Every structure is written in C-alpha cells, then in structure tokens.
Amino acid sequence: MGNIRQRIAELNQELIDLRRDFHMHPELGFQEHRTAAVVETYLNNLGIHAERVSKTGVVGLLKGTKPGPVLMLRADMDALPLAEENDLPYRSKSTGISHACGHDAHMAMLLVAARILSEHREALAGTIKFVFQPDEEVAGAIRMIEDGILENPRVDAAVGMHIWSPLESGKISITPGAVMAGLDVFKITIHGKGGHTGSPESAVDPILAAANLIQTVQLIQTREISHLKSTIIMFGKISGGTKSNIIPEKVELEGSIRFLYEGGPDSVERPIERFRRVVQGVCETHQCTCDIDIHTENIPLVNDDGMVRLAKSTAKKVFHGEAIVQGSYLASEDFSFYSSRVPAVFMFLGTGNASKRTNLPHHNSCFNIDEDTLRFGVEMYIRIAMDYFTSVDQRST
Ligand SMILES: [Zn+2]
Ligand SMILES: [Zn+2]
Numbered sequence: 518m519g520n521i522r523q524r525i526a527e528l529n530q531e532l533i534d535l536r537r538d539f540h541m542h543p544e545l546g547f548q549e550h551r552t553a554a555v556v557e558t559y560l561n562n563l564g565i566h567a568e569r570v571s572k573t574g575v576v577g578l579l580k581g582t583k584p585g586p587v588l589m590l591r592a593d594m595d596a597l598p599l600a601e602e603n604d605l606p607y608r609s610k611s612t613g614i615s616h617a618c619g620h621d622a623h624m625a626m627l628l629v630a631a632r633i634l635s636e637h638r639e640a641l642a643g644t645i646k647f648v649f650q651p652d653e654e655v656a657g658a659i660r661m662i663e664d665g666i667l668e669n670p671r672v673d674a675a676v677g678m679h680i681w682s683p684l685e686s687g688k689i690s691i692t693p694g695a696v697m698a699g700l701d702v703f704k705i706t707i708h709g710k711g712g713h714t715g716s717p718e719s720a721v722d723p724i725l726a727a728a729n730l731i732q733t734v735q736l737i738q739t740r741e742i743s744h745l746k747s748t749i750i751m752f753g754k755i756s757g758g759t760k761s762n763i764i765p766e767k768v769e770l771e772g773s774i775r776f777l778y779e780g781g782p783d784s785v786e787r788p789i790e791r792f793r794r795v796v797q798g799v800c801e802t803h804q805c806t807c808d809i810d811i812h813t814e815n816i817p818l819v820n821d822d823g824m825v826r827l828a829k830s831t832a833k834k835v836f837h838g839e840a841i842v843q844g845s846y847l848a849s850e851d852f853s854f855y856s857s858r859v860p861a862v863f864m865f866l867g868t869g870n871a872s873k874r875t876n877l878p879h880h881n882s883c884f885n886i887d888e889d890t891l892r893f894g895v896e897m898y899i900r901i902a903m904d905y906f907t908s909v910d911q912r913s914t
Contacts, residue, residue: 521899524633525892532629532895533888535559537607539621543596543614546652549573552594552624556649559628563635565647571661575649578670579634581641586673586909589646589666589859590630590898591852592623593653602882617884619680619868624649626678626891630898642906646672656815658851667858673909674824675861676901677852678894682876684844684867686887689832689897691864692843693825697818698747698775700849701789703811705730707757707800711766720764724757726803727768731755733799737791747777748788749847775847779817815849816857824862827908831901832864835893848879866894 525532535555544552553573560567560577567577573594601608601615609615631647648666651657666672684690707727712720731752738748750772757768780788793809800807832841844865852863868886869876875887 521633521896525895528629528632529892532625532891535628536622536625536888536891539624540616541607541610543609543611543616545598545614546595546655546657547572549594549651556624556628560631560647563632565631565635570666571651571664573651574661576666577631577647579645581643582639583642585643585906587644587646587670588902588905589648589672589675590627590902591648591650591675591677592627593620593650594624595620595652595654597654597880599882603885617881618879619886620653622680622886622891626894627898630895633899634902640903642910644670645902653851656851658854662854672859674905675855675859677863678897679865680868680886681865682869682879684865684869686867686870686890688840688842688867689836689864690842690844691825691828691832692845693820693822695777695817695819696845696863697850697853698777698847699780699817700815701774701811701813703772703809705770705796706808707768708806709766712764714762714764717764721804722764723768723805726800726805727755727770729803730796730799734792734795737788737795741791742786742788746786747847749775777817777845777847779819815851816853818850818853818856818863820856820862821860824860827904828862828864828901831897831904834900835896866890
C-alpha cells in the first residue's frame with residue numbers, strides 16, 4: 518500500500534495542526550461538542566460515514582473492498598478540569614480546562630490514520646470502526662458499551678494507544694497481561710459511642726479503631742497477596758471529632774484499592790473481599806460497627822496475548838527493536854471495559870523528552886507532548902489494522 522511513511526510525512530503538518538486545534542479548544546467529559554463536530558466533519562470529508570453516539574462520541578465505519586472482521590481503533594476525547602500553565606502559542610483557550618492527558622494527540626493521530634487508511638480501501642480485508650470516545654477520565658467507555666458500540670457491526674478486536682510522558686520519545690511499550698490497574702474506591706464510616714475523654718471506659722472510641730484499621734489493612738498487600746501481584750491500599754481522607762476532650766460518635770475514612778491483575782471475586786487474590794473482612798474484624802475488635810461502601814471505578818486493563826503478539830510484530834516495522842519495551846502502570850484507563858469484552862491491546866507511545874520539557878507527569882498543569890512522536894502513533898494504527906486483517910485472513914484459509 519504505497520509508501521505509508523512518506524504519506525504520513527506529507528500529512529505531518531495536518532497532524533500537528535489537528536492536535537493543536539484540539540489543544541486550544543479542550544472540553545470536559547460529555548461536553549465535547551466542538552471536538553465531536555471537528556471529528557465528524559473530518560471523517561465525513563474522507564468518505565467515512567460518521568455519526569454521533571453516546572452524546573458527544575463519534576463512530577466512523579471504513580469498509581474495505583474485501584469482507585473480513587471488524588477492528589475497532591479507539592481514541593479518547595475529553596480534557597481535564599485543570600488550568601494550563603504552559604506559555605504556548607496554542608495554549609488552552611478554555612478557562613480552567615486543558616488537554617493535560619494527551620487525548621488531543623490521540624484524536625489527531627487516529628484521524629490522520631483514518632485519512633491514509635481510507636486511501637487504501639482496496640488493501641483492507643475487513644472493516645475498521647473508528648471510535649472517538651467521550652469522558653475517558655470518568656469511564657465513558659461504559660456508556661458507549663451500553664449504547665452498543667461493540668455491536669452493529671460486532672467488533673472482533675480492539676486497539677488503543679496512550680501518549681506516555683514517563684516513557685522516552687521514540688519508544689513504544691507493548692506488554693502482555695495487566696498493563697493498567699483495577700481501581701476500587703471506598704468510604705468507611707466507623708460508628709462508636711461518644712463520650713468524655715476522661716472516662717473512655719464509658720464510651721466506644723472510633724478514633725482508635727480508625728488508627729488500627731489504617732495499619733491493619735496493610736497486611737493484605739504485605740502478607741496475604743503475593744508481592745509479585747501489585748496491590749496498593751491508600752487512605753486519602755480521614756475525618757472525625759470536634760474537640761480534644763470529646764470522644765466522637767464516628768470517624769469517616771476514604772481511599773482506594775488499586776491492583777494490577779484480574780482481582781474479581783473468582784480470583785485467588787480477591788482484594789475487595791479481604792478488605793471487607795479486615796475492616797469488619799478490626800471494627801468488631803474495637804466494639805464498633807461500620808458501614809463499608811466500595812464501588813468499582815475501573816477494572817484492570819488486561820491485554821490479549823494474541824493481540825500483543827500482533828502489535829509487537831507490527832511495531833518492528835515502525836520502531837527499532839530496542840525501542841519496543843514493556844511496562845505496566847498503576848494508573849487506570851477505561852479501555853479496560855473494551856478489553857474485558859473483546860481481544861484487545863493497549864499500547865503506550867513514549868513522548869518524554871527532557872530537552873522539550875515533555876517529560877512532566879500526565880495531569881500536570883504544564884503537561885505537553887513531543888509532537889515529533891505523533892507520526893509513530895499514526896503509523897502504528899495504520900499498520901496494525903493492515904496486519905490484523907492479514908493475520909485473520911491467514912488463519913481462516
Ligand atoms: Zn488522564
Ligand atoms: Zn488519558
């Protein structure tokens with residue numbers, strides 16, 4: 518299909534312009550109205566039928582000239598409620614909102630990939646579903662799945678990619694198994710019996726119970742779950758009491774449990790079940806009662822082995838061998854809701870470059886990306902689609 522790299526080079530300015538346009542006009546989750554209009558118009562101009570889904574999401578279908586499976590390529594669209602502090606000609610024009618996670622780059626890369634793929638329909642033995650997803654930061658994927666994004670036509674496999682500042686520019690990380698963490702958020706209320714600190718025997722002290730609880734739950738990751746299975750239990754908020762000589766009625770604790778493996782109720786690790794047991798046990802020891810509220814914000818993002826093999830062989834055509842690395846992270850990403858339903862791979866595209874100051878953490882007010890790495894992302898999207906259709910074709914013949 519011609520010289521892909523040359524075509525990407527021809528479109529490099531368009532790629533950067535798209536990214537900067539999204540960057541200047543960031544929008545929060547499910548408010549990506551302008552963003553969605555830009556994406557929809559761009560796809561329709563390519564002859565890719567695009568329509569809105571899930572309020573501000575956009576889906577475009579590119580049918581190859583030969584029949585075959587359906588591959589979903591996904592980019593997220595939302596920005597963060599964070600004021601940009603970069604002094605750039607294309608800095609955010611929206612007060613208090615910025616693309617500090619790099620989703621502006623994801624959309625630009627996928628749109629330019631769509632342009633080049635649409636120029637080569639005759640080489641595609643299958644259908645590409647381009648999915649532009651709102652509200653990644655608050656699990657917008659769930660809404661898209663509920664609205665049927667994986668159906669009509671049914672998606673056979675999915676590919677996602679995140680620009681990644683902790684990884685050096687020019688590298689890509691492709692890793693089997695769990696690559697991003699499951700995240701459960703909890704709120705615990707410990708109920709005691711209020712009283713005078715001069716006669717603690719006539720009261721039930723929830724503060725001592727809370728102190729003990731914070732210590733004791735740490736045994737879950739240090740003594741109960743293998744150290745090879747990353748688990749982090751963190752408390753982010755604790756509140757209780759009004760005065761130094763009053764034993765309060767209750768103490769409230771909030772925090773999170775992150776884990777880098779499939780930690781559901783059927784797993785060996787069962788972090789949530791252990792957490793409930795320890796919390797209840799400690800409260801009982803202190804003669805307190807407790808309410809435990811835990812809700813899942815994200816499930817672990819687990820890559821499919823076959824899709825990882827495919828992505829690695831594709832990456833060898835785009836990167837030098839030593840630039841293809843492995844790594845997992847305890848941040849979360851709602852691509853996990855797709856990867857738990859269809860074979861999928863999620864990759865990290867390095868954009869960290871100290872000389873360009875693009876190695877700051879994601880969600881930092883001065884976060885920025887190395888635009889010279891975008892073309893690698895475009896090439897990965899294009900080639901992995903081609904390779905996926907070829908690999909399925911070979912398996913079925
Ligand atoms: Zn983010
Ligand atoms: Zn992100």
